[in-house]
Amino acid sequence: MLGPMSDPVIPSQRKRGRPRKAALPNVGTAALRRAGLHVRAVERLRAMIVQGELAPGTALIEGDLAQGLGLSRTPLREAVKLLAQEGLIELRANRSACVRSLDAREILELFEALAGLERLAAELAARRLTPAGLRRLEELQTTIEREHAAGRREAYYAANRAIHRAIVESAENRPLAQAHAALLGRAEQARFLALRLAHRWEESLAEHREILAALAARDSERAGRLLADHVAHTAHTVTRALAAGAPPSGTPTGDAALMSMP
Amino acid sequence: MLGPMSDPVIPSQRKRGRPRKAALPNVGTAALRRAGLHVRAVERLRAMIVQGELAPGTALIEGDLAQGLGLSRTPLREAVKLLAQEGLIELRANRSACVRSLDAREILELFEALAGLERLAAELAARRLTPAGLRRLEELQTTIEREHAAGRREAYYAANRAIHRAIVESAENRPLAQAHAALLGRAEQARFLALRLAHRWEESLAEHREILAALAARDSERAGRLLADHVAHTAHTVTRALAAGAPPSGTPTGDAALMSMP
DNA sequence: ATGGCAGATATTGTATGCAGTTGCGAAAAA
DNA sequence: TTTTTCGCAACTGCATACAATATCTGCCAT
Numbered sequence: 075m076l077g078p079m080s081d082p083v084i085p086s087q088r089k090r091g092r093p094r095k096a097a098l099p100n101v102g103t104a105a106l107r108r109a110g111l112h113v114r115a116v117e118r119l120r121a122m123i124v125q126g127e128l129a130p131g132t133a134l135i136e137g138d139l140a141q142g143l144g145l146s147r148t149p150l151r152e153a154v155k156l157l158a159q160e161g162l163i164e165l166r167a168n169r170s171a172c173v174r175s176l177d178a179r180e181i182l183e184l185f186e187a188l189a190g191l192e193r194l195a196a197e198l199a200a201r202r203l204t205p206a207g208l209r210r211l212e213e214l215q216t217t218i219e220r221e222h223a224a225g226r227r228e229a230y231y232a233a234n235r236a237i238h239r240a241i242v243e244s245a246e247n248r249p250l251a252q253a254h255a256a257l258l259g260r261a262e263q264a265r266f267l268a269l270r271l272a273h274r275w276e277e278s279l280a281e282h283r284e285i286l287a288a289l290a291a292r293d294s295e296r297a298g299r300l301l302a303d304h305v306a307h308t309a310h311t312v313t314r315a316l317a318a319g320a321p322p323s324g325t326p327t328g329d330a331a332l333m334s335m336p
Numbered sequence: 337m338l339g340p341m342s343d344p345v346i347p348s349q350r351k352r353g354r355p356r357k358a359a360l361p362n363v364g365t366a367a368l369r370r371a372g373l374h375v376r377a378v379e380r381l382r383a384m385i386v387q388g389e390l391a392p393g394t395a396l397i398e399g400d401l402a403q404g405l406g407l408s409r410t411p412l413r414e415a416v417k418l419l420a421q422e423g424l425i426e427l428r429a430n431r432s433a434c435v436r437s438l439d440a441r442e443i444l445e446l447f448e449a450l451a452g453l454e455r456l457a458a459e460l461a462a463r464r465l466t467p468a469g470l471r472r473l474e475e476l477q478t479t480i481e482r483e484h485a486a487g488r489r490e491a492y493y494a495a496n497r498a499i500h501r502a503i504v505e506s507a508e509n510r511p512l513a514q515a516h517a518a519l520l521g522r523a524e525q526a527r528f529l530a531l532r533l534a535h536r537w538e539e540s541l542a543e544h545r546e547i548l549a550a551l552a553a554r555d556s557e558r559a560g561r562l563l564a565d566h567v568a569h570t571a572h573t574v575t576r577a578l579a580a581g582a583p584p585s586g587t588p589t590g591d592a593a594l595m596s597m598p
Numbered sequence: 599a600t601g602g603c604a605g606a607t608a609t610t611g612t613a614t615g616c617a618g619t620t621g622c623g624a625a626a627a628a
Numbered sequence: 629t630t631t632t633t634c635g636c637a638a639c640t641g642c643a644t645a646c647a648a649t650a651t652c653t654g655c656c657a658t
Contacts, residue, residue: 110429110641112417136610146643148410151611152417155374159421161511167371168610168649180510186460187512194452248442249423249522250449253515260511372611398640408613413641430619430640 111145115153118143123162123173124263130175134163161260178313181264185309188261191254192238193302196285198245200294207244208290214240215282222275230275235262237282241289241301265308268315277307373407377415380405385424385435386525392437396425423522440575443526447571450523453516454500455564458547460507462556469506470552476502477544484537492537497524499544503551503563527570530577539569 119139122128140150154171157163164174203211214237221229235258242254281304288297381401384390402412416433419425426436465473476499483491497520504516543566550559 112641135608137608147610148642148644152414155414155418156421159418161514169651170609183509184511187456187509187515190456190512191452191515194449194456198448247445247449249446249519250452252423253449253453253519256518257511257515374611397638399638409640410612410614431621432639 110149112149112152112156115143115145115150116156119153119157120160120162120259123157124259124266126263126266128173130173132173133170134172135170160256162263176260176264176267181313182309184257184261184264185305185312188254188257189302189305189309191250191257192242192305193298195242195245195247195250195254196289196301197294197298198247198250199241200289200292200297202246203244203289203292207240208286211237211240211244211286211289215286218282219279222279231265234278241285244289264312268312274307274311278304281307372411374411374414374418377405377407377412378418381415381419382422382424382521385419386521386528388525388528390435392435394435395432396434397432422518424525438522438526438529443575444571446519446523446526447567447574450516450519451564451567451571453512453519454504454567455560457504457507457509457512457516458551458563459556459560460509460512461503462551462554462559464508465506465551465554469502470548473499473502473506473548473551477548480544481541484541493527496540503547506551526574530574536569536573540566543569 119128128134134154136147136150136154140147143150154163155165158165158171162174163171165171199207214233218230218233218237221233238258239255242251245251281300285297285300285304288300381390390396396416398409398412398416402409405412416425417427420427420433424436425433427433461469476495480492480495480499483495500520501517504513507513543562547559547562547566550562
């Protein structure tokens, strides 16, 4: 097993009460270095799932996964349950958990919810955005356009994620931001699946500019509507791309079929 | 410790490989009887926190809690982390987790987000509600009015919860419903704190009737707005009640101070 | 040949043990 | 009496051990 796993850190399990210092030389993103192992596992697994390294339908064998990540089953199980709550993993009682597969219906629902949340966030942000916040959004937009011009796909998507997140943060509402973050993981997974097929870069950039203009003008209603439309467009692109390269997906799609994309 | 714990089920730990059948005679809600222990722990703990049995600020000692619930620390830890993701519990590295305390700001944010989600849900529901679904909502409203007339507070709140949930479910959007459920836990906690002080029963009933009318008329925009306003009213009532019976709560409120209510 | 059953194996669910860290209290110094 | 420091007890975090359950394989009966 352990098929699509790219980085089998520490393949052999440490045996007993032995030095665990410097065990994972270079793991996660940044400051979560000294956070509990289960947090690192969550980050790592989420990245692997979202980026398709663990394809939808893949069974997650606790023992193998734990060994692959260089930790024991205890923190791994905690991570798996957290990701299940986030909707990235499906828990099956007394059976291996597995990466949830995305069918067209779920993707539509996901983006519909996301659009609603971002609309709400934009409306609030239009009222609460500080001049500094607005400047930051404009900087991010500049970054996006620069990366787009340079054709750097990964950086483009990262910046895109960042500006959406920044808008939501500008709403100054923690619970809203958390709900948004929870959905975003799954949406990113869907977007990643469709990523190679459809880009829509130019339209997306233009829409962003309009949204920023509405925010700057404090036009709450318009900012909300524009952002919701923007997300909806993305959803259409993603579902169309998936429909083109995958089974009709009226059925739950069962397994890794969705991954069979050029 | 274990202060406010009311029901120390199975006080003594089972020793080893012994019959665990019929261990917890009547635990949770319903069909989660045969689900993993951590699921039961989540349900149990959530109920205890929401209903104030575990006051905000209370330290959650894993060993004691596990013993109190009749299980070991492993599934308990999983439950605690799940509830932390839900925002009911605050995790402190290498220290006991504790029940998160609610300050006025957070309560406002919470209900603001909730209002936004329910508005979205109502708009979708107005478009998708089936005749059967509408009938069900009307039945729930009848139940609420009956319980109100009978003065049965608990039943009233349960039915109230049910109709809000039902509206959200009528939107036919799973991710949205999940996000809503996650926020609802904390909101219920806040409402419970203020419960004894302010009721607002009549206004609430009238608002419900208007919402149902808008849904029946398929007036998506109006249904959304009414529901959002309804939630906002509840938020005002809750925060006003808390402000009256608790410290100004400009500061994080530190501990169980909020519980000091008549 | 095919269907179903029995043993064997693999994998989850739960409990327990052990090491590291934190906080608290007691004792000593000012 | 007040303050500082050291030591101890408690608790968390992680790993592992053990029990329960599901899956798989091959054999036997039809």
